[in-house]
Amino acid sequence: MESLFSIYFFANRGGDSTFMEAFTCCSIRTSLIRRHYSGPGKAFMLSEDTYKQWVLMASETGTFHYRIDDRSGVVHVGELVLCPPGLTFYRQTLSPLAFHFVEFSIAISDGQSDLNPNDYMPCGKVTFQNISRIISTFECMRSAPVHYMEHLLDDILFQYLKESAALESDKIPQDEEVQKAVEHIRKHAYEDLSMQHVASLIGLSPSQLTRKFKAELGVSPNVYLTQIRLQKAKTLLTETYASLQQIAEQCGYDNAFYFSRVFSKFVNMSPSQYRKSQQI
Numbered sequence: 001m002e003s004l005f006s007i008y009f010f011a012n013r014g015g016d017s018t019f020m021e022a023f024t025c026c027s028i029r030t031s032l033i034r035r036h037y038s039g040p041g042k043a044f045m046l047s048e049d050t051y052k053q054w055v056l057m058a059s060e061t062g063t064f065h066y067r068i069d070d071r072s073g074v075v076h077v078g079e080l081v082l083c084p085p086g087l088t089f090y091r092q093t094l095s096p097l098a099f100h101f102v103e104f105s106i107a108i109s110d111g112q113s114d115l116n117p118n119d120y121m122p123c124g125k126v127t128f129q130n131i132s133r134i135i136s137t138f139e140c141m142r143s144a145p146v147h148y149m150e151h152l153l154d155d156i157l158f159q160y161l162k163e164s165a166a167l168e169s170d171k172i173p174q175d176e177e178v179q180k181a182v183e184h185i186r187k188h189a190y191e192d193l194s195m196q197h198v199a200s201l202i203g204l205s206p207s208q209l210t211r212k213f214k215a216e217l218g219v220s221p222n223v224y225l226t227q228i229r230l231q232k233a234k235t236l237l238t239e240t241y242a243s244l245q246q247i248a249e250q251c252g253y254d255n256a257f258y259f260s261r262v263f264s265k266f267v268n269m270s271p272s273q274y275r276k277s278q279q280i
Contacts, residue, residue, distance in 0.1 A: 027108070027109050028106065028107070028108050028154075028157065028161075029106070029107045029108075029109075030104050030105070030106050030107075030150060030153055030154055030157065031104060031105045031106075031150075032102070032103075032104050032146065032149055032150045032153060033053055033103040033104055033105060034102075034103045035100070035101065035102045035103070035141075035149055036100075036101040036102075037098075037099075037100055037101075037141065037142050037143075038097075038098065038099055038101070039060065039061065039062070039096075039097055039098025039099055040060075040061050040062070040096060040097070040098035041062075041096040041097070041098070042093075042096075042097055042098065042099075043093040043097065044064070044091050044092070044093055044097075047090065047091065047092060048088055048089065048090045048091070049088070049089055050086065050087065050088045050089070051083065051085060051086075051089065051103055052085055052086075053085050053103050053104060053105045054082065054083065054084060054085060054103070054104050054105065054106055054117070054121070055082070055083040055089060055101070055102070055103050055104075056080055056081070056082055056083075056100070056101070056102040056103075056104070056153070056156070057075075057080060057081045057083070057089075057091070057099060057100065057101050057102075058075075058079070058080035058081075058099060058100045058138055059075050059076060059077050059078070059079060059080070059097065059098070059099055060077065060098040060099060060100065060135075060138045060139070060142075061077060061096070061097065061098040062077070062093070062094070062095045062096050062097035062098060062099070063075060063076050063077075063094040063095045063097070064091050064092060064093050064094055064097055064099070065091065065092045065094055066081050066089070066090065066091045066124075066125070067090040067091075068081070068083050068087050068088070068089055068090070068123060068124055069087055069123070071123060071124035071125070072124075073124070073125050073191060074094065074249075075125055076246070076249070076250045077135070077240075077242075078127075078128065078131045078134050078135050078138075078240075079125060079126065079127050079128075079250075080100075080125070080126050080156070081124060081125055081126070082121060082122055082123060082124070082126055083123065084117075084118055084121070084123050087123070100138060100141050100142075102141075102149075102153060104153060106121065106157075108120055120161075121157075122160070126160055127190060127232065127250075128159060128160070128163060129163050129231065129232065129235055130159065130163070130235070131235050131236060131239045131240060132239040132240075133159060134156065134159060135240075137152055137155055137156055137159075140152055173216040173217060174216065175212055175215075175216050177202050177203075177204060177209075177212060178212050178213055178216045178217070180201070180202045181198050181199075181202055181209060181213065181221060182217075182224070184198055184201060184202075185198060185221065185224060185225050185228070186228065189225055189228045189229055189232075189252060190229065190232065190250060190251055190252040191252055192252070193225065193252065195209065195210070195221045195222055195225075198221060209221055225252075226262060226266060227266075229251040229252050229253070229262075230251070230262070230263060230266055230267065232250070232251050233247055233251045233259070233263060233271065234267075234274065236250060236251070237271055237274055237275040237278065238274075238275065238278040243256070244256035244259065244260060244271055244272070247259065247271070259271070
């Protein structure tokens, strides 16, 4: 069976840069090939595999480590991994796991020609701002019939593309070096990321990057990164029962103590106070 939906989103420049240029109205056609739900408390039967079509693997409970090409990381509850065709997908269970596996094909068209899905779809870990919605979708996937499963798959892709477009449309920098820095920060915001590393990737010193960044966006790269992390932290605090340590790890911080210090400094209240203030 096939499913079709349309969305306005940004088109990639191509090459190494994934910074998005302009809104394009595209139709996206997906076709479910196979799906599997395993858990809770299960481990992967295969530690690696290569697929002919796109693969989605999502954690409903527990964590796992993945590696695809040069991308790797830890996947937590409410996150997923997308693996393009032809790449080897390595994975290892880190804690008792319940996970969804979906293999599917995807075709994207702008109405005039077929587009390369690799230019629009991410490879590696995908995180979401609306955590409660994606977790609800995962729950529905457990026992959904085939025809409804394709709608749920579309919903996941639509949510990702919609959130990505919203991020890209917010304060688009004109400077090409700042564009590259912004894209790298957004892509790796929830990982161990230093601005010295970001600056070296685009051939600038940290001070040059900071100066250019402030001129374009009005804040330093470190503050920009913190804003992204804390936005996710706020969502996790209000929409999940995750501990501060779990939230810290999912937002790119080593421990709950440092995360709490940063949160309190920027939000003017502790994470626990914020969580309590959002309860109805």
